[in-house]
Amino acid sequence: MEIAEWKEAGKPLNTIVNCECLKGMRQMADNSVDTIITDPPYNISKLNDNRSKLNSPIIRRESPLKYDFGEWDNLSRTEFLDFTKSWLKECCRVLKEGGTIISFFNKEDISFLGWEAKDLGIRTRSIISWHKTNPVPSFRKVNYLSACEFLWVGSKGEKAWTFNFKQQKEMHNFFETPNSSSYGETEHPTEKPLKLLKHLIEIHTNENDIVLDPFMGSGTTAVACIQTGRQYIGFELSEDYCKMSEARIKATQPPLKQEYGSMSTGVDSGCSIPIFFKPCPFSEGGCVHFYLLYSPNVIASCSALI
Numbered sequence: 001m002e003i004a005e006w007k008e009a010g011k012p013l014n015t016i017v018n019c020e021c022l023k024g025m026r027q028m029a030d031n032s033v034d035t036i037i038t039d040p041p042y043n044i045s046k047l048n049d050n051r052s053k054l055n056s057p058i059i060r061r062e063s064p065l066k067y068d069f070g071e072w073d074n075l076s077r078t079e080f081l082d083f084t085k086s087w088l089k090e091c092c093r094v095l096k097e098g099g100t101i102i103s104f105f106n107k108e109d110i111s112f113l114g115w116e117a118k119d120l121g122i123r124t125r126s127i128i129s130w131h132k133t134n135p136v137p138s139f140r141k142v143n144y145l146s147a148c149e150f151l152w153v154g155s156k157g158e159k160a161w162t163f164n165f166k167q168q169k170e171m172h173n174f175f176e177t178p179n180s181s182s183y184g185e186t187e188h189p190t191e192k193p194l195k196l197l198k199h200l201i202e203i204h205t206n207e208n209d210i211v212l213d214p215f216m217g218s219g220t221t222a223v224a225c226i227q228t229g230r231q232y233i234g235f236e237l238s239e240d241y242c243k244m245s246e247a248r249i250k251a252t253q254p255p256l257k258q259e260y261g262s263m264s265t266g267v268d269s270g271c272s273i274p275i276f277f278k279p280c281p282f283s284e285g286g287c288v289h290f291y292l293l294y295s296p297n298v299i300a301s302c303s304a305l306i
């Protein structure tokens with residue numbers, strides 16, 4: 001959706017607006033979103049220039065893997081730092097007190113986010129390492145593989161933040177999953193893993209909370225929100241990437257709501273018992289729990305893979 005159309009429609013949620021994100025965020029009220037999860041330009045296309053010439057046929061995608069991500073990732077150093085300060089400032093303004101901001105960022109500059117955000121009332125809470133289990137192999141073998149990316153996590157103000165602690169083993173500031181930009185759902189050059197986005201959303205937001213992503217790309221944040229029952233708002237400069245996200249969003253199912261069904265027990269034919277369906281929180285949606293309510297005091301449950 002174009003920005004004029006979005007404004008005309010009363011700036012609805014669950015929309016990706018095709019516009020420059022500073023322009024978009026300036027239309028938003030102070031303290032209006034619960035959480036921000038984003039993946040801005042790292043400005044590394046120039047550094048990657050030599051690698052672009054080594055496009056490898058071993059990567060399974062229809063088009064070759066690109067290291068020059070586009071004009072949006074090719075700023076001068078000063079332009080890049082100024083732009084980073086500007087989007088960070090807008091994010092801090094629209095984030096509610098107690099809200100969380102999480103950003104992927106390049107390894108050299110990740111501490112810049114924390115320093116800048118401190119003056120804007122944001123406290124650095126953690127740095128998460130994402131271990132990409134499918135890094136590009138090293139052919140020259142003169143350095144480590146680039147197998148990790150980093151995410152900065154901050155929270156606004158003094159108010160307690162939303163933090164849904166899962167099992168201890170799920171709460172390491174370390175996450176392992178393949179890099180989707182080689183094996184993902186879209187042709188976006190820097191698509192991030194849906195699994196990681198959903199994990200973060202479940203921890204840092206509650207159902208129906210509003211998540212902002214000013215750099216939506218292929219729409220991974222939006223899809224993660226839909227699949228976890230959260231609301232989203234996003235901005236994306238490229239019309240092609242907006243179309244990519246729209247197609248993805250159309251194909252995305254919201255989570256199963258708690259619903260009542262009925263089933264014959266088979267033992268006492270003709271007797272129907274209500275069933276509650278609940279998506280299993282521990283898997284990626286391939287599992288459901290059935291709760292069988294026999295009487296107010298007797299509830300049996302079982303899980304099934306679907």
Ligand SMILES: C[S@@+](CC[C@H](N)C(=O)[O-])C[C@H]1O[C@@H](n2cnc3c(N)ncnc32)[C@H](O)[C@@H]1O
Binds near residue numbers: 072236
């Ligand atoms: C690193 S990618 C995000 C990828 C995304 N996380 C995904 O999983 O697909 C950054 C995106 O920001 C967009 N972008 C760059 N500068 C922008 C700006 N000023 N306003 C809005 N979008 C911008 C680019 O077109 C690109 O798609």
